[in-house]
Amino acid sequence: MRLIIKDLCHRYDDLVVLEGIDLTVREGEVLAVIGPSGCGKSTLLGIAGGIVAPTSGTIETAGAVPDGCLNPVTFIFQDFALLPWRSVEDNLALVLEHHPLPAAERRERIEAGLRRMGLWDFRKALPKQLSGGMRQRVGIARALAVRPAMLLLDEPLSALDAQTRELLMEDFLALWQRERTTALYVTHNLDEALRLADRVVVLSRRPGRLREIVTIEEPRDQRLQPSAQAHLAEVRDRLWHLIRAEAQLADREIANA
Amino acid sequence: MPDTSLPVTPAQPVRFRGGGFTVRTHRWAALLAFAVLIAVWESTNRFGLVSPLFLPPPSAVAKALGAMVADGSLWQHLKASLMRIGVGWAMGTVCGMAVGFAMGIGSVARAVGVPLVSAFFPIPKIALLPLFILWFGIGEPSKFATIGFGVFFPTVIATYSAIDSVPRNLIRMAQSFGLPWASILRKIVLPGALPGILAGFRITASIALILVVAAEMIGAEYGIGAFVLTAGNLMLTDQLLAGVLVLSLLGLAIGTVLSILERRLLKWR
Structure with a gap:
């Protein structure tokens, strides 16, 4: 996928933040x-x-866009943006729950994402129980779950x-x-x-x-x-x-x- | 090479300076304080320092409480108070959370709501009881309304402040993954605001307890407030203090229930 930005300007009230971005x-x-x-x-x-x-x-x-892509343009955040009240696997589930996916595919996407980032053994853990690096890996796994x-x-x-x-x-x-x-x-x-x-x-x-x-x-x-x-x-x-x-x-x- | 021009001092152990300013648990201190207080109180009566009419000893209060349990009047009064607290608190909480949510997520609702809440919140709610009696009669509805009205405003404030404190990055994250508006409310805003809402429950439960006593003192046959007022009028100070003790235990019980609720719902904190 390509992203094309043309003549972009942005201001917050009087403060010009971006100007003429192509x-x-x-x-x-x-x-x-x-x-x-x-x-x-x-x-x-x-x-x-x-x-x-x-x-x-x-x-x-x-x-x-790749097969099975649910969210073509997907963020990975600096502060991870994980829901502290949800377990690792439920944080991944969050971004799939509003899509009409069969339960088996949802589970498969979560498992694939967690295994790829080496987090499968931590799937039941809460974000507070993980190190900063592991939290960011959850953020990456969450992004991968939607096949961006x-x-x-x-x-x-x-x-x-x-x-x-x-x-x-x-x-x-x-x-x-x-x-x-x-x-x-x-x-x-x-x-x-x-x-x-x-x-x-x-x-x-x-x-x-x-x-x-x-x-x-x-x-x-x-x-x-x-x-x-x-x-x-x-x-x-x-x-x-x-x-x-x-x-x-x-x-x-x-x-x- | 060491600098030989500097004066040489003999080796000394580093002095520990990091003590204090830490909270330690003293499990028995509170129990001991209670025991000492009760012992002093009891002995002031036993030694004739205070008249039992003005301050009956703890043993007399316990005896009065025992009599209330034995003749069933405790349950009768407690049932009436609990029913009023339950209905009034539930009414105020449901309405307060609905308005608080609207103000938390809607800028128009907030623009309208904040000045109104600020204007009504400081009114002592018991001052409105005569008006509620006029509107709803002397029976239960006026008491429900007083408690509900008293609970409503703190609930509104707690709810919309709690929604404000939900990290915006979580909402942006959810939006970036295309979660629908209702899902963001249900899965992000509500659980994120829950700690603040539950903290509000603790305050409104205390308000409900204060208001039920006040409302029952103005016009009720049964209820702990009515019982305390009657005992006071008859100079039965042991019964009066027994009623106060029941109120204190009731407050403690409500606090315990809320603590259990917090522990269950906010395990993630």
Whole structure:
């Protein structure tokens, strides 16, 4: 599935958050969005997923959806957004209950999602009984249960410690290796973007405008190889050069506000 | 290399400074405090420091309570009070939750409701009992209305505040997965608001208990409030305090039931 964003602007009252965004997320690619704090990254994702109404501009999806897809554009949230009163398996069931699925298929989707994320043994646990990484795995399993065509990931690793982040990045890589699900990935972490994305969009400070789109040539599964490091370091420097000054200015603006 | 210019002090153990400011359970302290209080109270009478007419000893109160149990009057009064509390509280709670829900999820209902609730909430509800008697008569309906009215406003406030406190990210999550509006209400908003609603029940149960006593003192033949008033008028202070003791136990019982309910429904917390 492709996502096409045309001439997108968004404002909260007098505050212009996004301005003149034209962007296409290509079929099967992982597009990372980076930018300084407050540049509208999460707002862009919310608009792309239809949970924030844009002030102007259009958002369209096009292309094929996988068999059995129940929610073509699906979020994975930074704070996991799990219902604390439901067990792990019931959190997955929540997103299937309003679809007219046979009970056996519902069970099969839940089991497949939980087994894929290594959570089957924890299916009866409540979210409070899980670590941060496991909670995010529940969030991923929940997203996979609806067989999405596109994932919208809102800083999915930022609430986690470094080791858990590394493990979950491996999970994402395995997922994209297998499924080729299109993804729009918002992050403030350059290393995450360099490890996971095919292209990286750099937004300016508020109002967020598209500054540059940087393509990462190395295949994702080879980015930890020594041979890829020189090029990745070059791309990293370029990205950092693009956002450094913007981030400093954004910090000053926030402090003055 | 160590800096030899600094003065050398001998090794000392690190002093523990992290004590205090933690709550520890003292299981027997409360029982002991009760026992001491009752013993002091009893002895003030035994030693003639206080007249039993003004403050009868605990033994006399227990005897009066025993007599009430034996002649069946306790159950008669308790039944009348419980029925009034039950009906009045249920009326106020059902209506209050409905209005609170409307205000919690509807901006128009909130815009209309908040000023009205703010205006009516501070009125001492017992002041309206004469009006309710005029409207509904001296019988049960006026008492139900007083209790219901008293319970209604705190329930409204507790319900819409509880809905406000439901994390919005959960609602956004549900919307992003395409859950219908009614499902979001039933599966997210209601369970998410439950802790706040149950906390409100605790407050409204106490209000109902206060109002039933007041209403029964104004016009009732049976009921713990009526019993306490009659005992006071006849200077039967042992019976009066027995009635007060029943009220205290009733409050404790209601609190216990609500605690059990909270433990059952909010296991996930």
